[in-house]
Amino acid sequence: MTRLAFIGGGNMARSLIGGLLKTGVAPATISVAEPRAEGRQELGRDFGIACYAENRLAAAEAEVIVLAVKPQVMPSIHGELQDLLQRQRPLLISIAAGVRLDQLERWFGTGLPIVRCMPNTPALIGAGATGLCANGRVSPAQKAQAQHILDAAGLTRWIDDETLMDTVTAISGSAPAYFFALVEALEEAAVTQGLPRETARALAAQTCFGAGRMLTESGEDPAVLRQRVTSPHGTTQAALESFSADGLSRIVARAVAAATRRGVELAAELDAQP
Ligand SMILES: NC(=O)C1=CN([C@@H]2O[C@H](COP(=O)(O)OP(=O)(O)OC[C@H]3O[C@@H](n4cnc5c(N)ncnc54)[C@H](OP(=O)(O)O)[C@@H]3O)[C@@H](O)[C@H]2O)C=CC1
Numbered sequence: 001m002t003r004l005a006f007i008g009g010g011n012m013a014r015s016l017i018g019g020l021l022k023t024g025v026a027p028a029t030i031s032v033a034e035p036r037a038e039g040r041q042e043l044g045r046d047f048g049i050a051c052y053a054e055n056r057l058a059a060a061e062a063e064v065i066v067l068a069v070k071p072q073v074m075p076s077i078h079g080e081l082q083d084l085l086q087r088q089r090p091l092l093i094s095i096a097a098g099v100r101l102d103q104l105e106r107w108f109g110t111g112l113p114i115v116r117c118m119p120n121t122p123a124l125i126g127a128g129a130t131g132l133c134a135n136g137r138v139s140p141a142q143k144a145q146a147q148h149i150l151d152a153a154g155l156t157r158w159i160d161d162e163t164l165m166d167t168v169t170a171i172s173g174s175a176p177a178y179f180f181a182l183v184e185a186l187e188e189a190a191v192t193q194g195l196p197r198e199t200a201r202a203l204a205a206q207t208c209f210g211a212g213r214m215l216t217e218s219g220e221d222p223a224v225l226r227q228r229v230t231s232p233h234g235t236t237q238a239a240l241e242s243f244s245a246d247g248l249s250r251i252v253a254r255a256v257a258a259a260t261r262r263g264v265e266l267a268a269e270l271d272a273q274p
C-alpha cells in the first residue's frame with residue numbers, strides 16, 4: 001500500500017481523503033499535517049488517520065506527498081521538507097490553483113517528480129473530476145500511482161498542455177460552486193413565488209443531481225438532453241429564451257475567463273514575491 005501524506009488538512013484534503021477511504025484505502029496508510037489543533041482533531045475523529053502539527057512528521061515515511069495548502073502558502077513549506085525530499089525523493093502532487101510546475105520545481109527541487117492536478121470537492125463522495133499534468137521526472141509507474149490516487153476521487157483526465165490547467169480549474173475545480181450558486185438562485189426564485197424553502201431546495205437539488213446523472217450516464221450530447229425537455233412553445237422554451245435574452249452563454253464564458261485569468265494571476269503573484 002502506498003504511504004500517502006497530505007500537507008494541509010483543509011477542505012480539499014478532506015474531500016480527497018474521504019474519497020480514498022471510501023474506495024477501501026487503509027487509514028493507516030494516510031497521514032496529514034495540519035497546523036490547527038481543532039482541524040487535526042476533526043480529521044482524526046472523522047477519518048481515523050494520523051495527524052501531525054509538523055509537516056516533516058506527517059511526510060516522514062511518505063512515498064507520495066499531496067501538497068494541499070493555499071497557493072500563497074506553497075512557497076513557504078519547502079524549507080522544512082527539503083532534507084526529507086532529497087533523501088526519500090517522493091512523488092509530489094500539488095492541488096493548488098494556478099501554481100505552475102516550474103514554480104514547484106524551483107521551490108521543492110528541480111530533480112523531483114511532480115504532478116500538478118486540479119480536483120474538486122465532490123471527490124469526497126467519489127464523484128470528483130480531476131485534470132492532471134506531470135513534469136518530465138514523473139515515471140510511468142508514478143503517473144499510474146498519481147492517477148490511482150485521483151481515480152479514487154472520481155473521473156480523471158491527463159492534460160498535456162500545462163497552460164490549460166487554469167481552464168480545467170475554471171470548468172471543474174471551481175465549478176461545483178457554480179452549480180451550488182444556480183441551485184441557490186432557483187431556490188430563492190421559487191421561495192419568492194411562494195414555495196416553501198425546504199421543498200424548493202429539495203426539488204432544485206434533486207433536479208441538479210438527476211441532470212448530472214443523465215449527463216454522465218446516458219452518453220448523450222447535452223444539447224439533445226436539453227431538447228428533450230423543451231416542448232415547442234412550452235415552459236422550458238420560455239425559460240431558455242429568457243436565459244438567452246440575458247446572455248447566459250456570454251455570462252458563463254466571462255465567468256470561466258475570469259476564473260482562468262485568476263489562476264494565471266495567482267502564479268504571477270507568487271513569481272513577484274521576493
Ligand atoms: N476548495 C476547493 O474546492 C479546491 C481547492 N483546491 C486547492 O486546494 C488547496 C487547498 O484549498 P482548500 O482545501 O480549499 O483550503 P483550506 O484553507 O481549507 O486548506 C488548507 C489547509 O492548509 C493548512 N495550512 C496553512 N499553512 C500551512 C502550512 N505551512 N503547512 C501545512 N498546512 C498549512 C491550513 O490551516 P489553517 O486553516 O490553520 O490556515 C488549512 O487547513 C488550494 O491550493 C486550492 O487552490 C483545488 C481544487 C478545489
Ligand SMILES: O=C(O)[C@@H]1CCC=N1
Pocket residue numbers: 097169173174
Ligand atoms: O477557489 C479557488 O481558488 C479554489 C481552486 C478551485 C476551487 N477552489
